[in-house]
Amino acid sequence: MDKLYIVIPAYNEEENIQGIINDWYSIVDKIGNDSKLVIIDDGSKDSTYSIMKQEATTRPLFEPLTKKNGGHGATVLYGYKYGIKQGANYIFQTDSDGQTLPEEFWDFWKLRKQYVMIIGFRNHRQDGLSRLFVTKVLKFVLQLCFHVSIKDANTPFRLIQAETLKENIRLIPKDYNLSNVLLSVIYGKKKLPVKYLPITFRPRQGGVNSINMKKIFKIGIQAVKDFLKINKYIR
Numbered sequence: 001m002d003k004l005y006i007v008i009p010a011y012n013e014e015e016n017i018q019g020i021i022n023d024w025y026s027i028v029d030k031i032g033n034d035s036k037l038v039i040i041d042d043g044s045k046d047s048t049y050s051i052m053k054q055e056a057t058t059r060p061l062f063e064p065l066t067k068k069n070g071g072h073g074a075t076v077l078y079g080y081k082y083g084i085k086q087g088a089n090y091i092f093q094t095d096s097d098g099q100t101l102p103e104e105f106w107d108f109w110k111l112r113k114q115y116v117m118i119i120g121f122r123n124h125r126q127d128g129l130s131r132l133f134v135t136k137v138l139k140f141v142l143q144l145c146f147h148v149s150i151k152d153a154n155t156p157f158r159l160i161q162a163e164t165l166k167e168n169i170r171l172i173p174k175d176y177n178l179s180n181v182l183l184s185v186i187y188g189k190k191k192l193p194v195k196y197l198p199i200t201f202r203p204r205q206g207g208v209n210s211i212n213m214k215k216i217f218k219i220g221i222q223a224v225k226d227f228l229k230i231n232k233y234i235r
Contacts, residue, residue, distance in 0.1 A: 003033045003090070004089070005035065005086060005162075006028060006035075006092045007091060008037075009078075009079065010052075012045060013046075014046040019098060021052070021062060023098075031109075036063050038062075038079060039052055040079050041065065043069030072177070073176050073179040077175065077176065077179045080169055084169075091165060093160070094156050094157050100156065101199070104157075105159075112161070117159070117161065117164070117183075117194045118194070119157070119184065119194065120197060121199065142185060142227070150185060150188050151196045153181045154181045156180070165183075172186075
């Protein structure tokens with residue numbers, strides 16, 4: 001049985017959240033097998049969670065969760081661990097800003113038996129040159145710190161085999177801010193069968209991004225320090 005959990009972190013996404021639920025709910029509904037759409041509200045200050053609760057009243061396969069604010073990476077980890085605990089066979093992660101397309105999920109699903117993780121490659125991203133620059137710098141930093149080449153380490157569009165995820169997620173520090181990046185590195189270092197597929201990456205569909213360049217720079221400085229420490233025990 002292929003039980004899928006789609007996990008999506010959300011923070012102050014009242015403008016997008018209803019559309020996100022509509023888009024991704026149809027996938028778990030089609031797959032069946034007690035698959036679930038799980039959106040984790042990361043302590044939003046707007047009406048994101050109240051909208052989620054209302055939408056859940058007519059969607060039995062949708063589970064709205066909420067938690068204290070901890071950031072994107074910590075919320076992604078929370079979702080992964082929740083999916084594993086609920087007995088999912090596969091976990092798919094994307095974001096709540098509408099930049100990814102649900103119809104592109106099915107190409108990933110077709111390959112689920114062949115790879116332990118399938119990651120979207122943002123070949124022609126449309127969210128600005130500054131974001132593209134950050135992605136290129138991140139790739140260089142990962143090569144420098146971990147001696148591994150990762151095509152697109154932080155893409156919020158990835159299908160993961162839950163059994164392998166359970167084994168490797170223990171290497172990620174609790175509430176780590178760049179959990180998807182580190183997960184990509186771990187799988188790369190271990191030479192696990194990972195596939196990259198090109199995906200569409202649109203501009204944010206509504207609301208305001210909570211991460212600006214100043215925050216990205218601050219996160220980046222801390223990330224290099226963390227990467228150097230983490231590389232010791234990953235090896």
